[in-house]
Amino acid sequence: MSVKLTKKTKNSAFWWWYNGNLTGFTHQHMQTFGFMCAMIPVIKELYKDDVHRLRSLKTYTPFFNTEPQIGSMVVGISVGLEEARANGHEEIDDEMINGIRAGLMGPLAGIGDSLIPGTYIPILLSIALGLSTDGSPLGAIFYAVTYISTMTFFMKYIFDKGYELGGRAVDVVIGEQATAFRESMVMVGTIVIGSLAASWIGVSTALKFDLGTYVLNGVEVPNILRLQDTLNGIFPNLLSLLTVLFTWYLMTKKKMSPITVMLILVAVALVGVLVGFFDPGLSY
Amino acid sequence: MQIQLWQALLLAIMASLTSVIGCLGTTYSWYTLSRPLVASLVVGLILGDVKTSIMVGAAIQVVYIALVTPGGTVSADLRAVSYIGIPLAVAAVKGANLDPASVQGAGLAVSIGALVGTVGTVMFYSTATMNLIWQQIGWKAIDKLNYRIIYLTNFVFPLISHFFIAFLPTFFITYYGTDIVANLKEWLPMEGIPMKTMFTLGSLLPAVGIGILLKQVVQNPVDLIIFFFGFTLAAALKINLVGAAFVGAMIAFLNYKIIMSKAGNKASHEEDL
Numbered sequence: 001m002s003v004k005l006t007k008k009t010k011n012s013a014f015w016w017w018y019n020g021n022l023t024g025f026t027h028q029h030m031q032t033f034g035f036m037c038a039m040i041p042v043i044k045e046l047y048k049d050d051v052h053r054l055r056s057l058k059t060y061t062p063f064f065n066t067e068p069q070i071g072s073m074v075v076g077i078s079v080g081l082e083e084a085r086a087n088g089h090e091e092i093d094d095e096m097i098n099g100i101r102a103g104l105m106g107p108l109a110g111i112g113d114s115l116i117p118g119t120y121i122p123i124l125l126s127i128a129l130g131l132s133t134d135g136s137p138l139g140a141i142f143y144a145v146t147y148i149s150t151m152t153f154f155m156k157y158i159f160d161k162g163y164e165l166g167g168r169a170v171d172v173v174i175g176e177q178a179t180a181f182r183e184s185m186v187m188v189g190t191i192v193i194g195s196l197a198a199s200w201i202g203v204s205t206a207l208k209f210d211l212g213t214y215v216l217n218g219v220e221v222p223n224i225l226r227l228q229d230t231l232n233g234i235f236p237n238l239l240s241l242l243t244v245l246f247t248w249y250l251m252t253k254k255k256m257s258p259i260t261v262m263l264i265l266v267a268v269a270l271v272g273v274l275v276g277f278f279d280p281g282l283s284y
Numbered sequence: 285m286q287i288q289l290w291q292a293l294l295l296a297i298m299a300s301l302t303s304v305i306g307c308l309g310t311t312y313s314w315y316t317l318s319r320p321l322v323a324s325l326v327v328g329l330i331l332g333d334v335k336t337s338i339m340v341g342a343a344i345q346v347v348y349i350a351l352v353t354p355g356g357t358v359s360a361d362l363r364a365v366s367y368i369g370i371p372l373a374v375a376a377v378k379g380a381n382l383d384p385a386s387v388q389g390a391g392l393a394v395s396i397g398a399l400v401g402t403v404g405t406v407m408f409y410s411t412a413t414m415n416l417i418w419q420q421i422g423w424k425a426i427d428k429l430n431y432r433i434i435y436l437t438n439f440v441f442p443l444i445s446h447f448f449i450a451f452l453p454t455f456f457i458t459y460y461g462t463d464i465v466a467n468l469k470e471w472l473p474m475e476g477i478p479m480k481t482m483f484t485l486g487s488l489l490p491a492v493g494i495g496i497l498l499k500q501v502v503q504n505p506v507d508l509i510i511f512f513f514g515f516t517l518a519a520a521l522k523i524n525l526v527g528a529a530f531v532g533a534m535i536a537f538l539n540y541k542i543i544m545s546k547a548g549n550k551a552s553h554e555e556d557l
Contacts, residue, residue, distance in 0.1 A: 022310050028416060038370075054427070058426065117315070117351065124527060125321060129346070131319060135339045139321060141325070141336065147315060152311065176547055186501050186541075189497075193514060195514045195517050195528035200346045201346070202487055232341075247495030248502070260494055264490045265489060273477055273480045
């Protein structure tokens with residue numbers, strides 16, 4: 001006798017995960033409860049007796065945490081494996097399922113974080129910021145619609161792939177072609193972020209040097225050297241570029257947290273203002 | 285700018301919905317509704333000034349452009365940035381009679397947003413800690429196969445955490461705080477050191493957002509060339525962001541072709557042997 005999950009049950013597992021992967025988050029269990037919620041409809045349909053139901057539910061109690069969107073693949077894989085176990089594949093036990101779950105959550109977290117919040121979101125937001133420069137709501141709407149629709153499609157696709165391929169699904173995300181694709185995507189992201197930095201950061205100095213006066217057409221003109229103009233002559237927006245490199249250096253080479261770096265910038269701003277390097281030059 | 289009771293209530297509801305662990309789920313809440321740019325539209329609709337709100341939100345968004353939360357550690361809670369920081373920043377910018385599109389207007393907004401966001405990390409860690417109570421209940425339900433309690437643990441009980449940790453603080457801070465920041469000019473002169481520092485800081489902080497992203501993608505300093513290339517496109521060649529995305533896509537496409545053809549050569553070479 002073979003049991004096959006209905007499409008409805010598979011969809012409900014997907015949607016429970018989609019909506020609940022982080023809702024009950026604690027640092028102790030992270031996404032474990034979200035994972036169980038996704039597996040419950042599957043377990044209920046596959047097994048009719050409480051002994052098997054309890055055994056299978058307990059399979060999903062170990063700690064689980066990954067990038068939850070790309071992680072929908074692991075849910076798909078587990079659904080597929082659970083179905084195979086219900087059909088009498090005895091080699092599929094708790095140890096095997098949790099081996100795959102635990103083995104995938106690290107790599108998928110790394111890939112997911114670098115591709116989704118690290119690349120895809122910054123690119124979309126950069127474009128959206130460009131659409132919203134004059135206070136237009138267009139950018140916000142563009143981001144929300146594009147992100148939600150593409151991400152929902154991606155999560156469902158990768159869930160179905162996981163279900164179909166079971167443990168072999170791993171190649172789809174960490175195979176040679178996928179790695180080349182990922183590296184190229186990160187490249188687009190880095191280029192766009194470079195442009196974003198140049199368009200949205202405007203660090204400038206108010207420092208100027210009075211070099212006396214010179215005579216132009218018989219009129220005495222003050223000769224003032226503005227450091228900002230000199231720097232822009234070397235490379236446009238040079239100070240912004242240097243500020244970015246400074247934060248990158250502190251976080252990467254000095255292993256500082258973003259909050260520490262922000263505190264250092266508070267000190268830089270204060271000292272800069274005191275010595276007259278920075279001066280926004282405003283009045284009410 | 286006087287904020288009405290219903291406006292503060294709506295902001296508080298939005299803050300509850302949109303944490304990294306918010307009740308609308310990761311894709312809707314954390315990655316969409318809590319992003320400052322998207323939130324600024326919602327805040328703008330609530331406050332009745334979409335234009336100012338979006339300009340403020342866009343400036344703050346740059347700081348949090350690449351916020352990644354590896355292993356459940358956050359450097360800012362975006363719901364605090366978005367639904368407390370943006371309303372306060374809008375009130376401050378309007379109160380100081382600044383143009384939100386100017387460097388100074390953006391600078392003030394960014395300083396306020398980042399301050400609220402950093403303090404707001406407390407909200408994230410408190411919610412995660414308070415949820416431990418609900419999980420104690422949920423854990424006991426597993427042995428009894430009580431599915432309903434397991435669902436409640438993951439979806440409904442955490443709403444109580446959000447009520448105390450997001451709803452109440454957001455309500456009180458936005459309801460009473462907007463008045464205080466709107467009258468900034470009465471107690472902080474623009475020529476004074478604190479205000480000058482704040483504006484300067486606002487112009488420096490977006491660099492941290494870019495630095496966070498670079499930290500992930502650039503380990504070897506040589507890879508910075510890709511970033512410099514993007515910077516040059518906009519700074520020296522004046523190409524806009526959509527244009528830069530296409531130039532970037534073209535270069536990435538070439539990169540992909542090169543890697544794949546190398547891999548293909550290797551494979552066919554092995555076949556020959």
